[in-house]
Amino acid sequence: MTNSTTDTRAALSNYVLHLADTNLILAQRLCEWCGHGPILEQDIALSNIGLDLLGQTRSLYQYAATLIGEGKTEDALAFLRNERQFKNLLLSEQPNGDFGYTVLRQFLYEAYQLLLLRALQQSSDSQLAAIAEKSLKEATYHYKWSAEWVIRLGDGTEESHQRMQQALNEIWTYTGEMFLPSADEKALSFAGLIPDLTALREEWFKKVSAVLEEATLDIPALTVWMQQGGKTGVHSEHLGYILAEMQYLQRQYPGQQW
Amino acid sequence: MVKTEADIWTLLASVPDPEVPVLSILDLGVVRAVSLSPTGDQSAVTITITPTYSGCPAMDMISMNIRIALLEAGIKDISIVSQLSPAWTTDWMSEEGKRKLKAYGIAPPLSNAIVDELFAEDHKIQCPQCNSMNTELISQFGSTSCKALYRCLDCKEPFDYFKCHR
Ligand SMILES: [Zn+2]
Numbered sequence: 001m002t003n004s005t006t007d008t009r010a011a012l013s014n015y016v017l018h019l020a021d022t023n024l025i026l027a028q029r030l031c032e033w034c035g036h037g038p039i040l041e042q043d044i045a046l047s048n049i050g051l052d053l054l055g056q057t058r059s060l061y062q063y064a065a066t067l068i069g070e071g072k073t074e075d076a077l078a079f080l081r082n083e084r085q086f087k088n089l090l091l092s093e094q095p096n097g098d099f100g101y102t103v104l105r106q107f108l109y110e111a112y113q114l115l116l117l118r119a120l121q122q123s124s125d126s127q128l129a130a131i132a133e134k135s136l137k138e139a140t141y142h143y144k145w146s147a148e149w150v151i152r153l154g155d156g157t158e159e160s161h162q163r164m165q166q167a168l169n170e171i172w173t174y175t176g177e178m179f180l181p182s183a184d185e186k187a188l189s190f191a192g193l194i195p196d197l198t199a200l201r202e203e204w205f206k207k208v209s210a211v212l213e214e215a216t217l218d219i220p221a222l223t224v225w226m227q228q229g230g231k232t233g234v235h236s237e238h239l240g241y242i243l244a245e246m247q248y249l250q251r252q253y254p255g256q257q258w
Numbered sequence: 259m260v261k262t263e264a265d266i267w268t269l270l271a272s273v274p275d276p277e278v279p280v281l282s283i284l285d286l287g288v289v290r291a292v293s294l295s296p297t298g299d300q301s302a303v304t305i306t307i308t309p310t311y312s313g314c315p316a317m318d319m320i321s322m323n324i325r326i327a328l329l330e331a332g333i334k335d336i337s338i339v340s341q342l343s344p345a346w347t348t349d350w351m352s353e354e355g356k357r358k359l360k361a362y363g364i365a366p367p368l369s370n371a372i373v374d375e376l377f378a379e380d381h382k383i384q385c386p387q388c389n390s391m392n393t394e395l396i397s398q399f400g401s402t403s404c405k406a407l408y409r410c411l412d413c414k415e416p417f418d419y420f421k422c423h424r
Binding site for chain 1: 309311312313314315342343344345346376377396397398399400401403407423424
């Protein structure tokens with residue numbers, strides 16, 4: 001960070017917050033499954049993935065806190081910001097639906113994570129690169145697990161197939177936002193700190209299409225109307241409820257530590 | 259009396275991993291560096307550790323246990339630094355550690371990368387109870403982040419496999 005301007009530093013802290021927020025909210029969603037999974041092993045798998053995401057989130061918030069300064073802590077960033085300050089992808093805050101919906105949401109996200117983290121390992125920002133290197137190994141497991149379930153359920157019974165198709169048509173509209181760069185992302189990509197998201201999109205589409213085809217699902221077009229707003233703090237109605245539950249303790253009893 | 263870096267390493271060899279207590283944190287390969295610098299008549303010690311899995315809840319406990327072990331040895335000036343890169347890998351686990359794992363009933367990690375091809379058969383894991391190679395994967399995710407769940411088709415016992423992570 002030695003040569004970067006104040007602007008780049010602000011863009012970077014916003015970007016790290018965006019990555020952290022998405023992981024945190026998705027982890028919170030996955031942990032809602034704890035004790036409710038269809039079978040014990042998959043219940044454990046969902047919590048395990050949630051825990052990995054939460055761990056990555058901590059590294060990201062700790063880094064964001066050092067970038068922001070002003071005595072910020074990881075706890076303050078996770079528990080004391082409001083809805084409009086969260087920059088997570090809308091995808092991560094969508095309700096779990098059934099098991100098929102959850103694994104499909106995870107699959108579409110992890111495919112993106114794999115490509116993004118692989119690219120971020122080359123970032124000229126060494127801390128971001130280190131976090132990406134660490135997270136990539138975990139994302140590989142998550143991707144494999146979710147892709148296998150998408151295939152089993154998509155190419156499963158008539159009912160599981162139909163539910164997966166319906167889930168896909170719905171979640172698909174939340175994937176466009178991944179590749180729609182915010183002003184901060186444009187600046188960082190220009191400065192060579194993060195990859196060009198538009199370029200990642202083709203690769204992502206190829207990767208997910210191969211699995212969705214094997215799952216015998218009809219793949220929606222990249223050109224369908226896409227939801228957006230999460231990166232700039234404009235969320236669906238669901239985020240407020242998640243934050244109310246997640247932040248309750250910290251707001252009621254200030255000063256708790258993670 | 260702790261005088262040298264070698265003394266610190268000896269001390270760390272007695273700090274157990276909170277989740278698999280037969281392993282020391284050195285067996286696990288999380289301690290990357292130890293440095294000792296004299297400051298007046300007291301020594302300042304810096305220990306650099308690398309987290310195993312990002313979300314592993316044992317890491318905070320490992321830091322605390324290191325601190326306690328050093329305090330008990332009379333060292334007061336302690337810094338514990340967490341270093342993410344290079345990322346931890348099971349290749350850093352000691353041979354001694356792998357032997358202890360097996361004796362404890364956990365199949366030790368192989369030196370193979372995760373098979374990321376979908377539905378690909380994982381490498382055959384040997385049952386730590388009866389040594390049979392006739393085993394199958396139940397779930398890639400087990401009781402802790404670092405383990406997968408297997409079953410032995412000969413002795414019929416389920417067992418944990420310490421996943422290869424690299
Ligand atoms: Zn056996």
